[in-house]
Amino acid sequence: MTRCKHFLALAVALFTVVTAVAQATDSVPGRIFVTPVTPSTNVTLTPPKGTDEKVIERYLSGDTASARAQERKDSLRRVYPRYPLLTGLSIGLNVVDPFLALFGQKYGGIDVSATLNLWNRLQPVIELGVGMAKDTPEDMNFTYRGKLSPYMRVGANYNFMFKRAPRYQLIAGVRLGFSTFGYDITGVSVSSSYWRESQTFDITGNRSNVLWGELLAGLKVELGARVSLGWQVKYHGKFAEKKNTQARPWYIPGYGTRNSKWAFAFSIYYTLPLNEHLWPK
Amino acid sequence: MKALSRLLVITLALAASLCGCSSDGCLDNSSAIPLAAFYRGTQAVTLTSLTVSGIDAPGDTLLADAASLRQIYLPFRLNASEVSFKFDYNDEQVEPDVLTFRYKATPVFVSHDCGAMYHFEITEWEFTQNAIEDVVIADKVITNLDRVAIKIYFKEESDDDEV
Numbered sequence: 001m002t003r004c005k006h007f008l009a010l011a012v013a014l015f016t017v018v019t020a021v022a023q024a025t026d027s028v029p030g031r032i033f034v035t036p037v038t039p040s041t042n043v044t045l046t047p048p049k050g051t052d053e054k055v056i057e058r059y060l061s062g063d064t065a066s067a068r069a070q071e072r073k074d075s076l077r078r079v080y081p082r083y084p085l086l087t088g089l090s091i092g093l094n095v096v097d098p099f100l101a102l103f104g105q106k107y108g109g110i111d112v113s114a115t116l117n118l119w120n121r122l123q124p125v126i127e128l129g130v131g132m133a134k135d136t137p138e139d140m141n142f143t144y145r146g147k148l149s150p151y152m153r154v155g156a157n158y159n160f161m162f163k164r165a166p167r168y169q170l171i172a173g174v175r176l177g178f179s180t181f182g183y184d185i186t187g188v189s190v191s192s193s194y195w196r197e198s199q200t201f202d203i204t205g206n207r208s209n210v211l212w213g214e215l216l217a218g219l220k221v222e223l224g225a226r227v228s229l230g231w232q233v234k235y236h237g238k239f240a241e242k243k244n245t246q247a248r249p250w251y252i253p254g255y256g257t258r259n260s261k262w263a264f265a266f267s268i269y270y271t272l273p274l275n276e277h278l279w280p281k
Numbered sequence: 282m283k284a285l286s287r288l289l290v291i292t293l294a295l296a297a298s299l300c301g302c303s304s305d306g307c308l309d310n311s312s313a314i315p316l317a318a319f320y321r322g323t324q325a326v327t328l329t330s331l332t333v334s335g336i337d338a339p340g341d342t343l344l345a346d347a348a349s350l351r352q353i354y355l356p357f358r359l360n361a362s363e364v365s366f367k368f369d370y371n372d373e374q375v376e377p378d379v380l381t382f383r384y385k386a387t388p389v390f391v392s393h394d395c396g397a398m399y400h401f402e403i404t405e406w407e408f409t410q411n412a413i414e415d416v417v418i419a420d421k422v423i424t425n426l427d428r429v430a431i432k433i434y435f436k437e438e439s440d441d442d443e444v
Contacts, residue, residue: 057401058432101396133443135393137393140393140396141397142390142397144348144390144393151431181388185397187389188388188390188396189374189399190312190359190397190399191359192357192358192359194335194342194344194356195335195338195356195358195359195360196339197359197360198359199359199360199399201388201397203388203389203397223361232416245385245389246388246389247390247397248390248391248392249394250393257393
């Protein structure tokens, strides 16, 4: 009976204390939380899906800061994939003029190009070619002969699709072109209807050289087996020209006719990929 | 591949159309013929009833026949380095004038659109002074540009002229 009284008294006392503490915490504005849980220092953070195994290992080994830095680097690589410095080398053949000659164009050239693809973004280009012209326009009094002459263009492209595989490219570029060339005007016939006189003459042995610049935009698409097709639209203008007052050239190899502002290129390329093992997957 | 071939056709058609846009046509004359204009004092003048012909022209062909003129083209000979023109005022009181030009002809290819022609560099000129007071060569090199190269100044006393 005495044990029972003691137990009862202890229960009442315990209830009183608990009630008092509960009342105290409810009534005081800056209440105190008493947590019975002991903080654990052995928490395992869960890395995002697709995280590299090595990074996960770093998490597990407790090297969290280094793992997070690596994770950020990997994420940037996914957003901004980095191709190696030497991504590829393309050799091209511009065939637009031979094609247009089939439709009656009286002048034209053919050129080969070498394009080095740096980081799949910047592409230095060199183009070498030869051009010629022969035209006897209807209702005119002369034949223009542009002798087979060389030309060269150097410049660079910028590939706007540098995040994607190099087989698709959307480019803008600049070129500096130069040609030194010769031309003849033959079979010239002039007459005076009033004096009823006529004369024929040739203006031969003319030479000139022209320095010009080009702005261009284009596309390049791989067909397969490392072969691509490329289209370019060019806006160009002459920077300097050797004057010839007796006969200004009509056709400038690599540039086109002297008054033209626009030109077009259609090329077939063979591309040799470089450092392919370093390309982003 | 179908889309690619379509793109190819479109771009080549574009190329063909672009290569046809390079000609502006010939905006100047297709031959070099000196243009002479008439003046009295500092004012341009129109001469009435003026007959102009080249001396030794085949068939005595006239350049102007009793016409009212402010300007006239005087074609130079191709097979000679000298040419003369007779200005007849159709006035009994005024004798005709004769203008003679000596020149050097140079063959020139002007452009694909305008063609090739002779340019003439006037080296000497002379004239009678019945009605003409003076002849000034404004541009000694005669090209196909359509501008006055010879200015002919007439004396003040003629009553046949109207300004």
